[in-house]
Amino acid sequence: MAASLVSYSEKERKDLLLKIYGRMLKRFGQRNWWPGETQFEVCVGAVLTQNTAWKNVEKAIANLKQSGKLDLESILNIDIDELALLIRPAGYFRLKARRLKSLVEYLYKRGGRKLSKIRDVQTQQLRAELLAVWGIGPETADSILLYAFERPVFVVDAYTKRIFSRMGLISREADYEEVRTFFENNLPERLQLFNDYHAQIVATGHNYCSPKPRCEECPLEDLCPKLIWRQE
Numbered sequence: 001m002a003a004s005l006v007s008y009s010e011k012e013r014k015d016l017l018l019k020i021y022g023r024m025l026k027r028f029g030q031r032n033w034w035p036g037e038t039q040f041e042v043c044v045g046a047v048l049t050q051n052t053a054w055k056n057v058e059k060a061i062a063n064l065k066q067s068g069k070l071d072l073e074s075i076l077n078i079d080i081d082e083l084a085l086l087i088r089p090a091g092y093f094r095l096k097a098r099r100l101k102s103l104v105e106y107l108y109k110r111g112g113r114k115l116s117k118i119r120d121v122q123t124q125q126l127r128a129e130l131l132a133v134w135g136i137g138p139e140t141a142d143s144i145l146l147y148a149f150e151r152p153v154f155v156v157d158a159y160t161k162r163i164f165s166r167m168g169l170i171s172r173e174a175d176y177e178e179v180r181t182f183f184e185n186n187l188p189e190r191l192q193l194f195n196d197y198h199a200q201i202v203a204t205g206h207n208y209c210s211p212k213p214r215c216e217e218c219p220l221e222d223l224c225p226k227l228i229w230r231q232e
């Protein structure tokens, strides 16, 4: 059966989104995302984390660091098979090596050796260019925009769709752009809020709102109509 939406006024919806954030923040504390020491490391992590757990990304990044290859020029010049071997722990390593190469080629073409040169590019322009890079989808592009280039775009992932459709705020069938627009239209446009909100969603989804949810312990329990059984 199709998912239901709960009817809220605009004010109720905006208030609820902030209340939800407050609950998650109280439970998990500030998440201080993204885990990465440099802007470039965040870009690399955004590609490596596609379809894998973060602990695997950490191993791949550690390999790149140990071999002295975690910088733009090194990845630009490294042999693709060598790169694939280094990032092997992140899974899909041949595909991700090609994706990393294509991202780095774009970054180099756009800003040369320094990512700081990309600072002046308008967010929508930068987003369109990232989406045109081979292997970069909207979640990866928006993660790079938000966490590496500090642009206020909302990152959407599978946890976001699951939690907020169960809460009756978005349709289960909503596509990426619909969900991103929903958050961007209903939250104050604040970089730090967008940054931490997504991180809190990941913590809530990972710990509670799994396919078999643990609603009793979830920080959103009393706010959530739990539109689960009608959906799944």
Ligand code: SF4
Pocket (backbone or CB within 6 Å): 163, 166, 167, 208, 209, 210, 213, 214, 215, 216, 218, 219, 220, 221, 222, 224, 225, 226, 227, 228
């Ligand atoms: S109360 Fe249950 S369905 Fe609602 S967000 Fe939490 S775990 Fe998910």
